[in-house]
Amino acid sequence: MSYIAQSTIQAVNHTIDALAVVGDYVRLEQRGGRYVGLCPFHNEKTPSFTVNPDLKLYHCFGCGKGGTVLNFVMEMEKLSFPEAVTLLAKRFGVPLVYEGQQDPGASLRIQEFEEKTELYRRVAGSFHYLLMQSPEGNRAKQYILSRGLGVETLERFRLGYAPADRRWLFLFLSKKGYSEAFLASSGLFSSKYPRYSFFSGRLMFPIADPQGRTIAFGGRLVSGEGPKYLNSPESDLYKKGQTLFALDQALSAIRKTKAVYIAEGYMDAIALHQVGITNAVAPLGTAFTDEQAQLLRRWAERVYLFFDADSAGHQAALKAILTCRRNGLAAEVVVPGSSGETEAAYKDPADILQEAGPEALQKTAKNSIIDFKYLIIRSRSFFDLSGSEGKAKACAFMFPYLETLDSEVSRMASIDHIADAFGVDRMAIIHDYTSHFNATPRYVSRRGKEEENPQTGESIRMNDELYLLIAVSVHYRLYPKLRTSLLIKEIEDPWAKELFIALEECFIYDESGMDAFLSRISREDLRNFVVKQAASREFSSNPEQLVSDGIKRVKQRRLEKRLHEIVMELRMAERGTAEELLDEKRHKDAELRRMKEDKQ
Numbered sequence: 001m002s003y004i005a006q007s008t009i010q011a012v013n014h015t016i017d018a019l020a021v022v023g024d025y026v027r028l029e030q031r032g033g034r035y036v037g038l039c040p041f042h043n044e045k046t047p048s049f050t051v052n053p054d055l056k057l058y059h060c061f062g063c064g065k066g067g068t069v070l071n072f073v074m075e076m077e078k079l080s081f082p083e084a085v086t087l088l089a090k091r092f093g094v095p096l097v098y099e100g101q102q103d104p105g106a107s108l109r110i111q112e113f114e115e116k117t118e119l120y121r122r123v124a125g126s127f128h129y130l131l132m133q134s135p136e137g138n139r140a141k142q143y144i145l146s147r148g149l150g151v152e153t154l155e156r157f158r159l160g161y162a163p164a165d166r167r168w169l170f171l172f173l174s175k176k177g178y179s180e181a182f183l184a185s186s187g188l189f190s191s192k193y194p195r196y197s198f199f200s201g202r203l204m205f206p207i208a209d210p211q212g213r214t215i216a217f218g219g220r221l222v223s224g225e226g227p228k229y230l231n232s233p234e235s236d237l238y239k240k241g242q243t244l245f246a247l248d249q250a251l252s253a254i255r256k257t258k259a260v261y262i263a264e265g266y267m268d269a270i271a272l273h274q275v276g277i278t279n280a281v282a283p284l285g286t287a288f289t290d291e292q293a294q295l296l297r298r299w300a301e302r303v304y305l306f307f308d309a310d311s312a313g314h315q316a317a318l319k320a321i322l323t324c325r326r327n328g329l330a331a332e333v334v335v336p337g338s339s340g341e342t343e344a345a346y347k348d349p350a351d352i353l354q355e356a357g358p359e360a361l362q363k364t365a366k367n368s369i370i371d372f373k374y375l376i377i378r379s380r381s382f383f384d385l386s387g388s389e390g391k392a393k394a395c396a397f398m399f400p401y402l403e404t405l406d407s408e409v410s411r412m413a414s415i416d417h418i419a420d421a422f423g424v425d426r427m428a429i430i431h432d433y434t435s436h437f438n439a440t441p442r443y444v445s446r447r448g449k450e451e452e453n454p455q456t457g458e459s460i461r462m463n464d465e466l467y468l469l470i471a472v473s474v475h476y477r478l479y480p481k482l483r484t485s486l487l488i489k490e491i492e493d494p495w496a497k498e499l500f501i502a503l504e505e506c507f508i509y510d511e512s513g514m515d516a517f518l519s520r521i522s523r524e525d526l527r528n529f530v531v532k533q534a535a536s537r538e539f540s541s542n543p544e545q546l547v548s549d550g551i552k553r554v555k556q557r558r559l560e561k562r563l564h565e566i567v568m569e570l571r572m573a574e575r576g577t578a579e580e581l582l583d584e585k586r587h588k589d590a591e592l593r594r595m596k597e598d599k600q
């Protein structure tokens, strides 16, 4: 799809009323020029959450969260950046323009998207009619009812039937006026024989995007020959690794519970919906991917993996656990059979529903264990823990999981648990782990010393240079003054330098607004630091004075430093260079004097 134009993003930033937007979620009170409220991101009784309506920034002094109002909406609604822009554009009446929309190619793509999803919607409707009403579809209907699904579920998921006659769909759609070329490119027909339907004699599962627009189909064979399951080919519209079956149906329940069940197949996801577990989705004939995890991360915090109770299912669960953890999702694994009532003979959710009934499926779904415990149980069954070799292997099996943990504290806690579970010395695990990942033994030296994190470097401290650059960031209109007074190379502090570069980039590319500026800062800790400072209101009064004083201070410090260097150099200088240095010293002394006099 196309990107939202930079001009639209800027217009949205300029137009939105920060107090109104944040006020939807937080009750704000004015206190001496500041707007404060109870932070929605952490529990508190006295307000430490502040909003700066001029800069359209928020910051919480309690938990440290902060950013632009756009970031706030993204966080609260679990939206992507373009989605948040779209939402606010609609609310404040800013027309949405997409990048390159002037170019007819882009609008054609949007038009094509709409035409294709409309075609898919109609085809899904026709297949659904054939399943529910036609004698030919009856066999498929009986099959699906025999699996324990009710008629309302068939309606809700718009399940359908594709006739065995491969020419039927083409004739049907041609009569509706669709051109042969359009149909050939629709993904519904064989690439070799463009009048022959891709799907025939199959029970059809429409696959939708999160907004509920049909973008592909999955088909299960009911009669004739061929693979048991078949999916639409990938297209601009449909990327299987980025799509989840039933997500459109599950979204409201996922939002509510902040949790999601992942089953292996269409039938499994639908079976869970049938018994009231409506936050269930399924990947589309692939392993659970990082893109799918990131998609779910917008709404969910926890994933329940409900896979087959066979070895392929276990393998899939192991991979999915790592995918979840890597993408910031907590994971639990549903373990059929451990309740003692449902035996492992029932393989997957659809089987459990069919063979043991809805209550058994509901009960099993609640039977989950956290991923770490699951991995310990699996490694106990894979390896012989009576010998040291088996123990070493069992520990190594846990390493990829340890690697996905984002905090040292939880990693150390997990290592302690592994040591207990396998009867291994924890230092031995740490040693093996660090050599496995070819890393320095950071866990030993850094234990209990959180602040010495090499990834984030030393903490950011305020200094004259940084103070000046933040003042200019807050009052961007003063940037031209700064760039004619100081050069980037004259700045020493690395943080201030990075802000200077970001400001210069905004200047060159003619972007304004805190959002554009912040997006050019790559380090998150620096970004947070700027937001925190900007929100403090320290920079709000008399900005011109603040900036010109700041420039003077930085220049003065620089001069003093250079003079000090000259004195040091003079002590060691030869006669010829000493003359030069003395000249420079006289010159700089005079400059410094002028500067100090000017200050009064």
Ligand code: ZN
Residues within 6 Å of the ligand: 039, 040, 041, 042, 049, 060, 061, 062, 063, 064, 065
């Ligand atoms: Zn907070």
